[in-house]
Amino acid sequence: MSLIDRIATCFASLGPLGRLPASGTWGSAAAALTAPVFFMPAPWAVRLLVLALVFVGGGLACDIVERNTGIKDPGLCIIDEVLGQWITYLPFAALTPWQLFWGFLLFRVFDILKPAPVRASECWMPGGYGVMLDDALAGVYAAMALGLLLALGL
Template identity: 60%
Template sequence: MFAHNDRLALLVSGLGPLGRMPYAQGTWGSAAAVLIAPLVFFPLPLWARIVLLVAVFVVGAKAADRTEKILGRKDPGHVVIDELVGQWITLLPFAAPGPFELIAGFFLFRAFDILKPPPVRASEHWLPGGYGVMIDDVLAGIYAGLCLVILAWLRGA
């Protein structure tokens, strides 16, 4: 898919310029995912959000795989499309989250993505190449989403 267009692979895997930020690229990618979700993710019905997540996962994995080859590094900081998928998985249970859910979801996902509790860290090796880059953020998103649902329930939302 990206074999002949390295610039496109870098653009997609880095979510445009975010992958080239001088520091905390993953945090910038997560923040962007939260900011654009009300425009492109939440308006969709649940089934369409799931289809979108699968499509972004597959395209992101292929772009991440090519980016690893271009940059000569495993899971380079440049790749932030995985943060978008993980962040949106965190928010998936909510049709129209309020500010509390958006902010808490952001911090919960970042915590699980950085700390990588079992089996999140191990999952990076379950799949080859770009799919391995993406899968740990899927699991971090599932953990964060479960915690966010519990927090929302405790708040009575």
């Protein structure tokens, strides 16, 4: 395995987290725990840039991991969970710990259930970008649901 392959695998898997059981949940938890420090305090434009970089970098990295493993959307790739979880928090400047938890839970539900068109979106883009896109859409659903809960007084 080349150095580029090792770097891509480390990025796509968030280091050792991608090798844990229920790796997607661990990836989402890592994103939820780091969002209040590394993502949410940033200005809106910076957050959009971060999401774009995670999407592009994650797509490239997941593509390499798919090619090396021969598996479509391998469980090892959890950088897509970071993208989706941070998209869930994108509209909000600050959230309480309970609101962060609800955002985490909502994203996991939409990511697992994959309501239309989330499941179909896996095929809209080739390789690793399909891996990233379905979680991005699950994050959009979760952001809307969290916004609704907050509007209702959560």
